[in-house]
Amino acid sequence: MADEATLLAELKQAVIDGDEVAAVRAATEVAVAGADPQKAIMEGLAAGMIEMGKLYEEGECYVPELMVSSEALYAGLDILKPLVTASAGGPQKVGVVVIGAVQGDIHDIGKNLVKMMLEVSGFEMHDLGRDVEMERFIDEVQRTDADLLCLSALMTTTIIAIKDYLPQFRAAFPRTKIMIGGAALSQHLADEWGVDGYGENAMEAARVALRLMGRG
Amino acid sequence: MLCDQMTSRERWDALVRGEPLDRVPCLQFMLGHAAVVNGKPIAKVYDDAATSLACQLNAMDLYGHDGLILHGWANAGGAEFGGVVEYPYRKYTGAPMMKANPVQSEEDAWNLRVPDDITTAGTIPIALEFSRLEAEAGLPVTLQVGSPLTWAGSVCGEERLAVWMIKKPDLVHNVLRVVTAFILQKTDHWVKEFSAERLFAFDLCIETTKLYSPKQFATFGFPYLKEVHDHLTAGGVGIVMSHICGEQNKNLPLWSQLSYGRRGLISVGKEVPLQIAHEAFPACVIMGNVDPVAVQEATPEELAALCRDCIEEGKDHPGGYALMTGCEVPPQAPPVNVGQMVAACRRYGRY
Numbered sequence: 001m002a003d004e005a006t007l008l009a010e011l012k013q014a015v016i017d018g019d020e021v022a023a024v025r026a027a028t029e030v031a032v033a034g035a036d037p038q039k040a041i042m043e044g045l046a047a048g049m050i051e052m053g054k055l056y057e058e059g060e061c062y063v064p065e066l067m068v069s070s071e072a073l074y075a076g077l078d079i080l081k082p083l084v085t086a087s088a089g090g091p092q093k094v095g096v097v098v099i100g101a102v103q104g105d106i107h108d109i110g111k112n113l114v115k116m117m118l119e120v121s122g123f124e125m126h127d128l129g130r131d132v133e134m135e136r137f138i139d140e141v142q143r144t145d146a147d148l149l150c151l152s153a154l155m156t157t158t159i160i161a162i163k164d165y166l167p168q169f170r171a172a173f174p175r176t177k178i179m180i181g182g183a184a185l186s187q188h189l190a191d192e193w194g195v196d197g198y199g200e201n202a203m204e205a206a207r208v209a210l211r212l213m214g215r216g
Numbered sequence: 217m218l219c220d221q222m223t224s225r226e227r228w229d230a231l232v233r234g235e236p237l238d239r240v241p242c243l244q245f246m247l248g249h250a251a252v253v254n255g256k257p258i259a260k261v262y263d264d265a266a267t268s269l270a271c272q273l274n275a276m277d278l279y280g281h282d283g284l285i286l287h288g289w290a291n292a293g294g295a296e297f298g299g300v301v302e303y304p305y306r307k308y309t310g311a312p313m314m315k316a317n318p319v320q321s322e323e324d325a326w327n328l329r330v331p332d333d334i335t336t337a338g339t340i341p342i343a344l345e346f347s348r349l350e351a352e353a354g355l356p357v358t359l360q361v362g363s364p365l366t367w368a369g370s371v372c373g374e375e376r377l378a379v380w381m382i383k384k385p386d387l388v389h390n391v392l393r394v395v396t397a398f399i400l401q402k403t404d405h406w407v408k409e410f411s412a413e414r415l416f417a418f419d420l421c422i423e424t425t426k427l428y429s430p431k432q433f434a435t436f437g438f439p440y441l442k443e444v445h446d447h448l449t450a451g452g453v454g455i456v457m458s459h460i461c462g463e464q465n466k467n468l469p470l471w472s473q474l475s476y477g478r479r480g481l482i483s484v485g486k487e488v489p490l491q492i493a494h495e496a497f498p499a500c501v502i503m504g505n506v507d508p509v510a511v512q513e514a515t516p517e518e519l520a521a522l523c524r525d526c527i528e529e530g531k532d533h534p535g536g537y538a539l540m541t542g543c544e545v546p547p548q549a550p551p552v553n554v555g556q557m558v559a560a561c562r563r564y565g566r567y
Binding site for chain 2: 018059061062063064065067068071102103104106109112131155156157158159160161183184186189
C-alpha cells in the first residue's frame, strides 16, 4: 500500500492525465488505507484540476483536455465524497452555489467547467443545467438558501433575460451574491449592472467566488 | 446625411467583382433581428422560408444595408442526421437549438450514415425552398456548407465530441467524414439545381480556441474544411464566405490556405483584429468586426464611434472591406443602434 503523499500525487496526476482508471485505483487505495478523504479530494483530485485550469489559462490545454480531466476527477470523487459525508462533521464547504445557463441558452460547456472548479474549491453545487427558466433560479436559491447565484449566458438574447431578472433576484435574496459569466458577458456589463462578480474563465470564476465568500 | 451613389445591389455586385465602390458597404447577418423588426416570431426566419426572405428583404430596405440574405445558423447539422431542433419561439431564445443530438453513443457515431435522400433530411427542405425563392427574386443563391467540425458538434454534442477528440479520435474522424460527405452531396445538389455561377456558399465556424486548440483545429477542422472548399471551387462556385467566429487568431494560418474561388469573403469577430485579418487574407473581402454585444447594449454614440474605428482600420484593405457585426446582429438590438452602422458607412466610409 502506497503512503499518503504518494496517493495524493497519484490522484493529482490521474486528473492531469485524464486517466479515469488511475483515479479510481488511487481513490480506492485511499479508502482501503483509511486515509483522510477530504485531504485526498483537495490535495489530490482538486489540485490536479487546478493545475489543469492554470494550463488552460496559459493556453497550454483546451476544453477537450479539461473535459477528459473532469471525467477522471468525478470518477475519483464518486469514491471519495461518500466517505467525507460519512465522516464526522461531513464535508467542509465554503458556500452554497446555485448555477445554470439561463433561459434560451443551451451552451453549457463553460458553465460545467465553472461548476467543476467551484466544486473542487469546496463549494456545495446545485446545478440546474441549461436553458433554465428564470423562476427556477429563484425557487432553487430559496430552497438551498444559496450564498452565490452563478448565471451563464453565451447568447445576446440571454443577456436580456439576466437584466430582466436581476432586480427580482436582488429583492428576493439580498444576502446572496450574484456572479455572471459566458461569452456574451463581460466585466464591463457586470460593473454596469452592479452584480457582485464576473469570471472570464472557470479558473477566474473560482477565484472571484472564493473572494466573495471572504476566502480569497 | 451624405447620399449614396450606388444602390445596395450595385454595391454588392461591385464588391464581389472587386470594382470601385462609392463607400464602405455594410453587410449583416441579420436573421432574428429581421424577424423582430417585422413583428414576427424569431423562429419564422428559420422555419418558414418565404417569411424569412420577406423579413430579411424588408429589414434590408429599412436599414439600407447591402446584404447578406441567407438561411442558416451556427448550430446546424444535427437535424439532418435525425436530431431534434427547437426553433426559437420561446421567450429569450434567439436561434434554433439542438434539443437532442442524433449521436448519443459510440455505436451511434460508428453507425452514422448520410441519409438516402439529402433533400428531405432535417431542415434541408426549408433551406432548399429559401434558395429557390432567392433564385426567383434574382438574388445570389445561398448555400450553407458547415463547417464540418461545427456540424459534428451539433451531431454529437460539443462536450461528447471534445472528450472523443482525446479518447476516440478515430470516432471523431468517422463522424467528420460522414458530415463532410453530406455537405458535398448538398453542394452537388445545389450546383445541379441552381448552377455554380449563381451560388454564394458560406460556412459558419465556431472552432474557436476557447474550445479547441490550434492543433485540434489542424487535425479535426482544417482537413475537412479544405475538402469542402476545394469541392466548391473545383465545381465552379465563385463566391465563398467563411464566418470565423470568436477567438481564432492562431487558426488563421490554416484558414488562409483554403480556396475561396473568384471572391472570398471573410467575416471575423471582435477577437480578430482587422489588420491581422487583412494580412492573412490579402485578396479577400474582410467583414467585421463590431462587437455584437455593443450593438445591443451600447449607446448610439458609443456604437457610432466603434463603427468609425472599424471603418478607418478596414476601408483601405486591398481585398475589400465591409462593415459588419462580429457575429449575428442581436435579435433584440435597438433599431437605432443597428441603423448607426449604415450611417457610419455613409459618414466615415466614402471612397
